[in-house]
Amino acid sequence: MNERKSIWIRGFKHCILISGAILMLFPFFWSVSTSFKSLREIFRNPFSLIPIHPTFNNYVAIFNKIPFARYLLNSFIVASATTFLQILTAMLSAYAFSRLNFKGRNLIFYIFLATMMIPGQLLMIPQYLIVAKFGWINTYQGLIVPYAATALTTFFLRQFFLAIPKDLEDAAVIDGCNSFQVLVKIFLPISKPAISTIAIFSFMWSWNSYFWPLLIVNVPKMRTIQLGLAMFRTEGGIQWGEFMAGTVVATLPILIAYFFAQKHFVKSITLTGLK
Amino acid sequence: MFITPTGLIITVFVFFPLVYAFIMSFHSWNMSSAPMYVGLKNYIMALESVSFWNSMLYTVYYVLGVLPFSLIFGLFFALLLKDNDMRGTSIYRMIYFMPVVTSPIAAAMGFNWIFENQMGIANHLIEKLGGQPVSWLSTPTGILQMLFNHFNVVLPKILQGPSLTMCVIILLGIWQNVGYATVVYLAGLQSISDTYYEAASLDGATNWKKFWHITLPLLSPSTFFLLIMFTIASFQVFGPIQIMTPAGGPLNTTSVIVFYLYRQAFSYYNMGYAMAIAFLLMGLILAITVFQFRFLERRVNYE
Numbered sequence: 001m002n003e004r005k006s007i008w009i010r011g012f013k014h015c016i017l018i019s020g021a022i023l024m025l026f027p028f029f030w031s032v033s034t035s036f037k038s039l040r041e042i043f044r045n046p047f048s049l050i051p052i053h054p055t056f057n058n059y060v061a062i063f064n065k066i067p068f069a070r071y072l073l074n075s076f077i078v079a080s081a082t083t084f085l086q087i088l089t090a091m092l093s094a095y096a097f098s099r100l101n102f103k104g105r106n107l108i109f110y111i112f113l114a115t116m117m118i119p120g121q122l123l124m125i126p127q128y129l130i131v132a133k134f135g136w137i138n139t140y141q142g143l144i145v146p147y148a149a150t151a152l153t154t155f156f157l158r159q160f161f162l163a164i165p166k167d168l169e170d171a172a173v174i175d176g177c178n179s180f181q182v183l184v185k186i187f188l189p190i191s192k193p194a195i196s197t198i199a200i201f202s203f204m205w206s207w208n209s210y211f212w213p214l215l216i217v218n219v220p221k222m223r224t225i226q227l228g229l230a231m232f233r234t235e236g237g238i239q240w241g242e243f244m245a246g247t248v249v250a251t252l253p254i255l256i257a258y259f260f261a262q263k264h265f266v267k268s269i270t271l272t273g274l275k
Numbered sequence: 276m277f278i279t280p281t282g283l284i285i286t287v288f289v290f291f292p293l294v295y296a297f298i299m300s301f302h303s304w305n306m307s308s309a310p311m312y313v314g315l316k317n318y319i320m321a322l323e324s325v326s327f328w329n330s331m332l333y334t335v336y337y338v339l340g341v342l343p344f345s346l347i348f349g350l351f352f353a354l355l356l357k358d359n360d361m362r363g364t365s366i367y368r369m370i371y372f373m374p375v376v377t378s379p380i381a382a383a384m385g386f387n388w389i390f391e392n393q394m395g396i397a398n399h400l401i402e403k404l405g406g407q408p409v410s411w412l413s414t415p416t417g418i419l420q421m422l423f424n425h426f427n428v429v430l431p432k433i434l435q436g437p438s439l440t441m442c443v444i445i446l447l448g449i450w451q452n453v454g455y456a457t458v459v460y461l462a463g464l465q466s467i468s469d470t471y472y473e474a475a476s477l478d479g480a481t482n483w484k485k486f487w488h489i490t491l492p493l494l495s496p497s498t499f500f501l502l503i504m505f506t507i508a509s510f511q512v513f514g515p516i517q518i519m520t521p522a523g524g525p526l527n528t529t530s531v532i533v534f535y536l537y538r539q540a541f542s543y544y545n546m547g548y549a550m551a552i553a554f555l556l557m558g559l560i561l562a563i564t565v566f567q568f569r570f571l572e573r574r575v576n577y578e
Contacts, residue, residue: 013355014363020352021370024454027385028373030396034388047399089280096277108278115289119511119560121533122553125540126292126299149284179277208378210514215541226380230514233384234521240388247384251377258376262369265376270458 028251035059035244042241058245062232065242068249070221071228076253078143078224079206085148086202087195093149094157095183099169109158112151120211128215138222143213147206153198156271160194161187197268200261204269207254225250300551305544317551327552329527330535331559336437337531338509340445341452346501348449349456350494356457357464368461371454379451383518386447387412414439415525438528440520447515456501463497464490495575503567510560513537532556 034042036054062068096102097109127146136142168190169182177185188195213227223231229250233243258265276282300317304310321327352371356364374382390397390411398408416424417435437445471489480488513533516524523530523538530538532552540549 010358010361013358013361017352017355017363017367021367024370024374024450027382027389027450028377030389031385043394045399046403047396089284092277092279093281100277102276108282112281112285115285117561117564118289118293119507119553119557121511121513121536122296122550122557123289123292125546125550125553126295127288129295130287130292145284146288149281151285151289154281204376208380210378210380226378226514229384230380230518233387233518240391240394243384244388247381251381254376254378255373258373259369262372266368266372266458269375269455270462 031244031247034241035248037241039241058241059249062242062246062249066228066232067221068228068246071223071225072249072253074140074143074222075207075225077140079203081140081144082147082206083199083202085144086150086153087198089149090153090157090198091183091188091191091195093154094161095179095187097154097158098161100179113155115151116155124211124215127212131216137216138219140222142216143222143224146212153202156198157191157194160191164190196261196264197271200257200264200268203257204254204265296550296553299547300554302547304546306546307544310547313547317548318555320548321552321555326527326530326535330530330532332433333437333441333528334510334512334531336441337445337448337512338506340437340442341448341509342502342505344445344449345452345456345505346498348453349501350460352453352457353460353464354490356461368454368458371457373454374451375454377451379514380518382447382451383444383515386443386450386515387519390443409439411443412440412519413525415528417528418442438525440524441529444512444515444519444529447519448509448512452505456505459497459501460494463494467493492576496577499567499571499575502571503564506563506567507560510556510563 033050035058036051036056038051038053038055038057041048041051041053093112097105131137131142131146134142136145164187169177169186172182172186208226209224210226210230213224214230217223217227220228220231229246232246236243299310301312301314302310303313303316352367356367358364389395392398392408392410392412395411397411402408415438417430417438419434419436420430421439423430467490471493472485475485475489511533512531516529516531516534517537520529523534533556536549536552536556539545539552
């Protein structure tokens, strides 16, 4: 009796969860579906959930009409470089904050930490002016360098480094390794999980960022994918098939990465509180 | 030195801008002529400006719309998913988390299309069910006012509620947050030891009582964490607003504070004024966060 009851309850739970999943998936489904429809089919009423005559025209059009491939490449360059630099700078500073003794270490660390509290928008206008002074408007440097080091990544990696037992490096120091060699030969291999966490959120953050590129990019060829998509929307009238094709293309890289490294994604986003 | 790269970047792109923004917030500057010291004028101007307070109101609507629903639905799904013997838990979790990794811009494009005034599927469905199509993205009337329209009552502005257009943007915010809340709550639930529930069962507690007296209090660290995270992020919403309502929405009803700031800075070039607004925003976020830490954290049960 009890067993039967629990089967019913479970079935009911599945019903609710499936409805939830449908709501979560619907915007994805509808974007993909629309992106394969011809203009005529998009305007047709009654509408069809799945394209009756699927076409690639929208995808062909966005790559021909606007430099979508260039946008993707820009985003890829910016996100990869930002990720790489963030890992590099975080490793160096996290090592200093967790292992090296120097004057004012804790004070500097707390000042770093305090910067995490400052909302991005507050800094962006002066950052924009500084980047303009450097002549970095519409350049990769302008998109990358201001975010090449963050307090968050330093903090995150420092906590991880603090948990590494001192004995490990003592042996290396006796063998004559200097600080830098200890960092590369001992800390780097042990910290792979923490570094992959940073890599995922840096890359995702950079790929999805919009406000900063909006400020400092004003020529089409330097647009990142998010900016390209947004500008396409505001400049493009009502080309919904093409808009959705663009949306799919802009989202796909992150979603593919998410499917392959799901656990890491969930972990890194939850740990860092980053969205 | 090992901290040189990080230190240099943080100094140039965080500390310096912070000081610079602070100084400029006391100046009047349109980027073409030299900045002019005006004292507190920018701050006073903001606090006396109707559009500033309206943007604040719309921001608060957004935050109050997104926060509770994200938490409630997140908790709801987490409770359903907690069942260890149930199949498919990981698939559900994977699906619910998909909107979290999606960029706000892409998500806004998708929602924009669903709720498009003429051809959006939301209206197609309403028509199919025999209803009148709704101008989702161009209705400035607050939803509470819409309700009270039936009784011919006009509410004061602050009580009219978010415009229908803002509600669509709130819906998008909830959609993007629920999966995150689900995952955080799920982790919280899994760390609650079964012994609490067993002891409660022995005392004859009902499921509802167990939920109210065990689950909810022991989840309070997760709730607190989510509250802080969502509050800070929601106050800074910008991208989706710009995609769905590039002009600030019907009668500016989706012009949240960051959108207002952006327009002041880059459409009207009121740089000093924009920075004063940024400081007011930061003060507000800081005050709310401190309030949450001071008054809510006391009620959090850390085991």
